[in-house]
Amino acid sequence: MASSAGALTAARAEGRGALIGYLPVGYPSVPGSLAALRALCGDGVDGPGVDLVEIGLPYSDPMMDGPVIQRAGTRALQRGVRTRDVFAAVEAVRSTGTPAVVMTYWNLVDRYGTAAFARDLANAGGSGLITPDLIPDEAQDWIAASDAHGLDRVFLVSPSSTDARIAATAAAGRGWLYATSVMGVTGTRASSPTAAPDLVARIRRLAPDTLVGVGLGVSNGDQAADVVAYADAAIVGSAFVKTLLAADDAGAPGDLSALRGLVADLAAGVRR
Incomplete structure (x- = not known):
């Protein structure tokens, strides 16, 4: 399997930041989501794709997801997506040569069985998990299972995290650290969050060897360029999902042209 950290360090070796892209499995359908995930990886894109893919597992009660991802996730659940479909999504991404991590609320893994998942x-071929609602203090089962299978553990920190919490979270993780740049739910924003550089600076001071990706709000190449000026990776989710929702609402759920155009813009942004 490919390391998710390797995607960030490979981008750094090229003198640039990495682009991490999120899409949920199952939307607009399971086969349609596999095609969209391959587009994230550069399939049909005029230029490179993302460096790392986050595959989201739709959940019936998402705490952090904003209205865009909630809407897509609700439709995916209504259309029959199941937890096991995420493994086919991982295989689809890995077939392109791009590493993949799964982003999921912990209850879905717990119900499946931590060791089995x-x-x-x-x-x-998955690289690991991003677990937004699982803190290291309560992650003993996941730490053991991820160690047994060589999987990355990506935990989250936010502007409200104390120095002690940031240091402990970085120490418990493996791969990289997910820095949520604003308080609140996910969603695109008109400008880059001002708290993000300060949060990343704190992480650099407290855990200098830790790779950092910044998410929640990036929606265009200019913002991505701003983020990778101080972080190792820009994370984009809602902006990608919006293109799929617009195509679905227009009666053309298989139209990935807007998604591919956004991939190209963002990939160019992290290369400036």
Whole structure:
């Protein structure tokens, strides 16, 4: 399996930041989501794709997801997506040569079985998990399972995290650290969040060897360029999902042209 950290360090070796892209499995359908994920990786894109893919698992009660991702996730659940579909999504991404991590609320892994999920994710070629509602203090089962299967553990910190919490979270993780740049739910924003540089500076001071990706709000190439001026990666989710919702609402759920155009813009942004 490919390391998710390797995607960030490879971009750094090229003198640029990395682009991490999120899409949920199952929207606009399971096959349609696999095609969209491959587009994130550069399939049909005029230029490179993302460096790392986050595959989201739709959840019925998402705490952090804004209205865009909630809407897509609700439709995916209504259209029959299941937890096991995420492993086919991982395989689709890995077939392009791009590493993949799964972003999921912990209840879905717990219901599946932590050890079984880790086993099946590793067998599919996945690099690890991003767990937004799981803190290291409560992650003993996941730490053991991820160690057993060589999977990355990506935990989150926010502007409200104390120095002690940032240091402990970085120490417990493996791969990289997800810095949420604003308080609140996900969603695109008109400008880059002002708290993000300060948060990343704190992480650099407290855990200088930790790779950092910044998410929640990036929606265009200019913002991505701003983020990778101080972080190792820019994370984009809602902006990608918006293109799929617009195509679905227009009666053309298979139209990935807007998604591909946004991938090209963002990939150019992290290369400036």
